[in-house]
Amino acid sequence: METIPLSLYIHFPWCKKKCPYCDFNSLEIQSDTSVSEYVSVLESDLKSELVNEKRKKLVSIFLGGGTPSLIPGSELNVLFRIIANEFELLNTEITIEANPGSSEFSNFYDYKLFGINRLSIGAQTFNERTLKKLGRIHNSSDIKNAFDLARRAHFNNINIDIMYGLPNQTISEAIDDLEKTIALDPEHISWYELTLEPNTVFFKNPPKVPSDVRKERMFELGKEKLLAAGYHQYEISAYAKPGNQSKHNTNYWEFGDYLGIGAGAHGKLTKANIVNRTKKTRNPKDYLKNRHSIVKKVDPEELVIEFLMNALRLIDGFELSLFEKRCHQHRSNLKPFLLRALEKNLIEVKRDRVTPTKKGSLFLNELVLLA
Numbered sequence: 001m002e003t004i005p006l007s008l009y010i011h012f013p014w015c016k017k018k019c020p021y022c023d024f025n026s027l028e029i030q031s032d033t034s035v036s037e038y039v040s041v042l043e044s045d046l047k048s049e050l051v052n053e054k055r056k057k058l059v060s061i062f063l064g065g066g067t068p069s070l071i072p073g074s075e076l077n078v079l080f081r082i083i084a085n086e087f088e089l090l091n092t093e094i095t096i097e098a099n100p101g102s103s104e105f106s107n108f109y110d111y112k113l114f115g116i117n118r119l120s121i122g123a124q125t126f127n128e129r130t131l132k133k134l135g136r137i138h139n140s141s142d143i144k145n146a147f148d149l150a151r152r153a154h155f156n157n158i159n160i161d162i163m164y165g166l167p168n169q170t171i172s173e174a175i176d177d178l179e180k181t182i183a184l185d186p187e188h189i190s191w192y193e194l195t196l197e198p199n200t201v202f203f204k205n206p207p208k209v210p211s212d213v214r215k216e217r218m219f220e221l222g223k224e225k226l227l228a229a230g231y232h233q234y235e236i237s238a239y240a241k242p243g244n245q246s247k248h249n250t251n252y253w254e255f256g257d258y259l260g261i262g263a264g265a266h267g268k269l270t271k272a273n274i275v276n277r278t279k280k281t282r283n284p285k286d287y288l289k290n291r292h293s294i295v296k297k298v299d300p301e302e303l304v305i306e307f308l309m310n311a312l313r314l315i316d317g318f319e320l321s322l323f324e325k326r327c328h329q330h331r332s333n334l335k336p337f338l339l340r341a342l343e344k345n346l347i348e349v350k351r352d353r354v355t356p357t358k359k360g361s362l363f364l365n366e367l368v369l370l371a
């Protein structure tokens, strides 16, 4: 039986300032926030998660947030020693998220020493007016400075996050953002649409965003630009130079397993063909006192929906053998869904491979509802 690939997600729940569109588990860092205390709790959290984990290989590690690059490099020493003692880290992709415009970039050299080999920079846009509207603390030259500093620290695998469909954004502004991103020549670009999520300031007081027709046009033109610049689209919002697809996100989309540590971190773990979702206490103060996980078994119907929701994000879709390995069900269970989706021209099936059509990728939620 194939071992399900395992990743590790580490959550850092603070940022310098909360952005009005952000629904991640992130709070504004306070003068009395102890990063050292939090990192030492992460160490114990990881140790207790490892008690029941037999797998010794990690596909990827992702330090996300929040702004994990607010952690001084020296603070990560013990955590990375525990990881290196427990796991074989051969070809493991290790990413840290960073935001431009903060002193946290002085840590880049240290991160590299700990084996962090990928940096994800949250640029979002180069447009000064829109950066202000998004509540970001950086300006466009901070993005370039951050990128240059990362290259000087010998990061040769860098992602830049860029959004479109931003408040009052024109089509040419959206394309201009991509041109500026491409000019930096990162290995990976995540180009995704702004969504107004519940529990955010933007949800309560929505800004004026471009119409759906305009956003569709931005998407089509932007995609053309990215493809022409040598980036390959492998997921709805992810574009990579050859060989630089994100291993961490790909493991999520291929429905692999992951350990989640840190405040509010989610995990997915498979044992004896049973899939469990895990979730840590969301509030950082509570997490410092109690780092136990809530564990919930995923029932077989839910499992199929979750699998499809992830795997159909991939432009190349999935093989039916992957469905069998991850959901522990025979492929015939998927047949009614496949027939319904084929009839609506939302997927294609060739041999064992199920691929979303262009319409299927655009209407992913509707497609998965057919299951």
Ligand code: SF4
Residues within 6 Å of the ligand: 014, 015, 017, 018, 019, 022, 023, 024, 026, 065, 066, 067, 099, 122
């Ligand atoms: S910097 Fe990122 S994680 Fe922090 S509040 Fe802004 S969008 Fe959220």
